[in-house]
Amino acid sequence: MTITFLDPHGKAIETKAKPGDNLLRVGQAAGLPLEGTCEGQMACSTCHVIVAAEWFDRLPHASEEEEDMLDFAAGARRTSRLSCQIELTAELDGLTVSVPKESNDLRRM
Numbered sequence: 001m002t003i004t005f006l007d008p009h010g011k012a013i014e015t016k017a018k019p020g021d022n023l024l025r026v027g028q029a030a031g032l033p034l035e036g037t038c039e040g041q042m043a044c045s046t047c048h049v050i051v052a053a054e055w056f057d058r059l060p061h062a063s064e065e066e067e068d069m070l071d072f073a074a075g076a077r078r079t080s081r082l083s084c085q086i087e088l089t090a091e092l093d094g095l096t097v098s099v100p101k102e103s104n105d106l107r108r109m
C-alpha cells in the first residue's frame with residue numbers, strides 16, 4: 001500500500017507501507033520531521049499530522065485522550081490526528097496526510 005506525506009513545504013513524499021504499520025513510524029522512516037517524543041503514549045503531540053479531508057472520515061475515530069492532546073498541537077485543524085495513534089489497514093491504501101509547517105523536529109536542529 002502507498003501512503004503519501006506532504007512535508008512542511010508541501011512536497012509530496014510517497015512511501016510504501018503494509019497493514020499493521022504505524023503511521024508515525026512510516027513517516028519517520030521516510031525522513032519526515034515527525035518527532036514522536038513520547039513514543040505513542042499520547043503525551044507530546046509532536047507526531048501531529050493533518051489528514052486529507054477525503055480520508056479523515058475513513059479513519060477510526062480519535063479517542064478522547066487523543067482529542068485532548070490535539071488541543072495542544074501547533075497548527076491543529078479539524079482533520080488533525082496524532083499519527084502515532086493510526087494503525088494502517090488495507091483500506092487506507094492511498095492515504096494522504098500533511099506534516100504541518102509548525103512541526104519542529106529537534107533531531108534536525
Ligand code: FES
Nearest residue numbers: 040044045047084
Ligand atoms: Fe507523542 Fe504521538 S508520539 S503523541
